[in-house]
Amino acid sequence: MILTTTNSIEGFKIIEYKGIVSGTSSEIKTKFSFKTEKNMQMFDDLISEAKEKAFQKMQTNASHLKANAVVGISLDIETEAGSYFFVVVTGTAVTVA
Template sequence: MILTTTNTIEGFKVIEYKGIVSGTSSELKTKFSFKTEKNMEMIANVMTEAKEQAFQKLKDNATKLNANAVLGISVDVETVNGSYFFVSVTGTAVNVA
Protein backbone atom coordinates (compact mmCIF):
# COMPACT_ATOMS: atom_id res chain seq x y z
CA MET A 1 0.00 0.00 0.00
CA ILE A 2 1.42 3.36 -1.07
CA LEU A 3 0.55 6.28 1.20
CA THR A 4 1.32 9.87 0.24
CA THR A 5 0.34 13.42 1.00
CA THR A 6 0.77 14.34 -2.66
CA ASN A 7 -1.91 14.01 -5.35
CA THR A 8 0.27 11.93 -7.67
CA ILE A 9 2.92 9.25 -7.35
CA GLU A 10 5.93 9.62 -9.61
CA GLY A 11 6.11 6.75 -12.08
CA PHE A 12 2.51 5.64 -11.45
CA LYS A 13 -0.80 6.47 -13.09
CA VAL A 14 -4.13 6.52 -11.29
CA ILE A 15 -6.28 3.82 -12.88
CA GLU A 16 -9.35 4.08 -10.67
CA TYR A 17 -10.59 6.32 -7.88
CA LYS A 18 -12.17 4.24 -5.11
CA GLY A 19 -13.34 6.94 -2.70
CA ILE A 20 -12.39 8.93 0.35
CA VAL A 21 -11.06 6.93 3.28
CA SER A 22 -10.18 7.92 6.81
CA GLY A 23 -8.73 6.55 9.98
CA THR A 24 -9.05 7.86 13.50
CA SER A 25 -7.48 7.09 16.80
CA SER A 26 -7.55 8.50 20.27
CA GLU A 27 -5.32 7.97 23.25
CA LEU A 28 -6.27 8.91 26.78
CA LYS A 29 -3.45 9.25 29.27
CA THR A 30 -3.13 10.83 32.67
CA LYS A 31 -2.30 14.50 32.62
CA PHE A 32 1.23 15.35 31.68
CA SER A 33 3.26 18.31 32.73
CA PHE A 34 5.00 19.92 29.77
CA LYS A 35 7.77 21.07 32.08
CA THR A 36 10.16 18.13 31.97
CA GLU A 37 11.97 16.43 29.12
CA LYS A 38 10.82 13.00 30.33
CA ASN A 39 7.16 14.08 30.16
CA MET A 40 7.69 15.56 26.69
CA GLU A 41 9.05 12.18 25.58
CA MET A 42 6.01 10.40 27.04
CA ILE A 43 3.69 12.81 25.20
CA ALA A 44 5.56 12.19 21.94
CA ASN A 45 5.19 8.42 22.43
CA VAL A 46 1.44 8.73 23.05
CA MET A 47 0.99 10.89 19.95
CA THR A 48 3.07 8.51 17.84
CA GLU A 49 0.96 5.54 18.95
CA ALA A 50 -2.26 7.39 18.15
CA LYS A 51 -0.92 8.37 14.71
CA GLU A 52 0.17 4.80 13.91
CA GLN A 53 -3.27 3.46 14.86
CA ALA A 54 -5.01 6.06 12.68
CA PHE A 55 -2.81 5.23 9.68
CA GLN A 56 -3.44 1.50 10.16
CA LYS A 57 -7.20 2.13 10.12
CA LEU A 58 -6.78 4.27 6.99
CA LYS A 59 -4.93 1.42 5.26
CA ASP A 60 -7.53 -1.11 6.41
CA ASN A 61 -10.34 1.02 4.99
CA ALA A 62 -8.49 1.47 1.69
CA THR A 63 -7.89 -2.28 1.49
CA LYS A 64 -11.63 -2.90 1.93
CA LEU A 65 -12.14 -0.85 -1.25
CA ASN A 66 -9.48 -2.92 -3.05
CA ALA A 67 -7.22 0.13 -3.37
CA ASN A 68 -3.45 -0.12 -3.57
CA ALA A 69 -2.67 3.50 -2.69
CA VAL A 70 -4.01 6.51 -0.80
CA LEU A 71 -3.31 9.97 -2.20
CA GLY A 72 -3.61 13.46 -0.73
CA ILE A 73 -3.43 12.35 2.87
CA SER A 74 -4.21 15.00 5.45
CA VAL A 75 -3.29 14.53 9.11
CA ASP A 76 -5.02 16.32 11.98
CA VAL A 77 -3.77 16.02 15.57
CA GLU A 78 -5.68 17.51 18.47
CA THR A 79 -5.22 17.38 22.21
CA VAL A 80 -7.43 18.31 25.12
CA ASN A 81 -5.70 19.42 28.32
CA GLY A 82 -2.61 17.45 27.37
CA SER A 83 -4.25 14.18 28.37
CA TYR A 84 -6.46 13.20 25.44
CA PHE A 85 -4.94 12.88 21.97
CA PHE A 86 -7.03 12.52 18.83
CA VAL A 87 -5.55 11.82 15.39
CA SER A 88 -7.54 11.81 12.16
CA VAL A 89 -6.11 10.97 8.72
CA THR A 90 -8.06 11.29 5.48
CA GLY A 91 -7.16 10.65 1.85
CA THR A 92 -8.37 9.36 -1.51
CA ALA A 93 -8.16 5.62 -2.07
CA VAL A 94 -7.07 4.75 -5.61
CA ASN A 95 -5.65 1.99 -7.76
CA VAL A 96 -2.37 2.87 -9.43
CA ALA A 97 -0.28 1.04 -11.97
Protein backbone atom coordinates (compact mmCIF):
# COMPACT_ATOMS: atom_id res chain seq x y z
CA MET A 1 0.00 0.00 0.00
CA ILE A 2 1.24 3.46 -0.91
CA LEU A 3 1.12 6.05 1.88
CA THR A 4 1.82 9.72 1.21
CA THR A 5 1.27 13.15 2.69
CA THR A 6 0.73 14.60 -0.79
CA ASN A 7 -2.65 14.71 -2.55
CA SER A 8 -1.39 12.79 -5.59
CA ILE A 9 1.15 10.09 -6.35
CA GLU A 10 3.61 10.74 -9.15
CA GLY A 11 3.24 8.16 -11.89
CA PHE A 12 -0.19 7.02 -10.70
CA LYS A 13 -3.72 8.16 -11.39
CA ILE A 14 -6.39 8.17 -8.70
CA ILE A 15 -9.22 6.00 -10.06
CA GLU A 16 -11.59 6.06 -7.10
CA TYR A 17 -11.88 7.85 -3.77
CA LYS A 18 -12.91 5.37 -1.08
CA GLY A 19 -13.26 7.68 1.92
CA ILE A 20 -11.44 9.14 4.88
CA VAL A 21 -9.54 6.68 7.05
CA SER A 22 -7.75 7.15 10.34
CA GLY A 23 -5.75 5.25 12.88
CA THR A 24 -5.09 6.03 16.51
CA SER A 25 -2.62 4.78 19.03
CA SER A 26 -3.59 3.57 22.44
CA GLU A 27 -3.12 5.87 25.39
CA ILE A 28 0.37 5.58 26.75
CA LYS A 29 1.07 6.74 30.26
CA THR A 30 4.46 8.23 30.90
CA LYS A 31 5.78 8.10 34.45
CA PHE A 32 9.20 9.59 34.14
CA SER A 33 10.92 12.93 34.12
CA PHE A 34 12.30 14.48 30.95
CA LYS A 35 15.40 15.66 32.79
CA THR A 36 17.79 13.02 31.47
CA GLU A 37 18.82 12.08 27.95
CA LYS A 38 17.94 8.44 28.65
CA ASN A 39 14.35 9.39 29.53
CA MET A 40 14.08 11.58 26.42
CA GLN A 41 15.18 8.60 24.32
CA MET A 42 12.57 6.40 26.03
CA PHE A 43 9.88 9.00 25.26
CA ASP A 44 11.06 9.22 21.64
CA ASP A 45 10.84 5.43 21.36
CA LEU A 46 7.30 5.46 22.81
CA ILE A 47 6.17 8.08 20.30
CA SER A 48 7.72 6.12 17.42
CA GLU A 49 5.94 2.96 18.56
CA ALA A 50 2.63 4.79 18.90
CA LYS A 51 3.01 6.33 15.41
CA GLU A 52 3.70 2.91 13.90
CA LYS A 53 0.58 1.44 15.57
CA ALA A 54 -1.55 4.34 14.32
CA PHE A 55 -0.24 3.94 10.75
CA GLN A 56 -0.90 0.18 10.85
CA LYS A 57 -4.49 0.77 11.98
CA MET A 58 -5.02 3.34 9.22
CA GLN A 59 -3.66 0.91 6.61
CA THR A 60 -5.97 -1.83 7.90
CA ASN A 61 -8.95 0.52 7.66
CA ALA A 62 -7.96 1.47 4.10
CA SER A 63 -7.60 -2.21 3.16
CA HIS A 64 -11.14 -2.87 4.39
CA LEU A 65 -12.30 -0.28 1.85
CA LYS A 66 -10.31 -2.14 -0.84
CA ALA A 67 -7.98 0.84 -1.31
CA ASN A 68 -4.39 0.43 -2.45
CA ALA A 69 -3.15 3.85 -1.32
CA VAL A 70 -3.78 6.60 1.22
CA VAL A 71 -3.12 10.21 0.19
CA GLY A 72 -3.12 13.49 2.09
CA ILE A 73 -1.98 11.89 5.34
CA SER A 74 -1.72 14.13 8.39
CA LEU A 75 -0.35 13.18 11.78
CA ASP A 76 -1.38 14.71 15.09
CA ILE A 77 0.05 14.11 18.55
CA GLU A 78 -2.06 15.26 21.48
CA THR A 79 -1.19 15.27 25.15
CA GLU A 80 -3.49 15.09 28.14
CA ALA A 81 -2.39 16.38 31.54
CA GLY A 82 1.24 15.70 30.66
CA SER A 83 0.79 12.00 31.44
CA TYR A 84 -0.86 10.62 28.32
CA PHE A 85 -0.42 11.16 24.65
CA PHE A 86 -2.37 10.07 21.61
CA VAL A 87 -1.24 9.72 18.02
CA VAL A 88 -3.82 10.12 15.26
CA VAL A 89 -3.15 9.71 11.54
CA THR A 90 -5.79 10.57 8.96
CA GLY A 91 -5.87 10.41 5.17
CA THR A 92 -8.01 9.65 2.15
CA ALA A 93 -8.16 6.03 1.01
CA VAL A 94 -8.00 5.73 -2.79
CA THR A 95 -7.53 3.26 -5.59
CA VAL A 96 -4.66 4.15 -7.92
CA ALA A 97 -3.50 2.65 -11.18
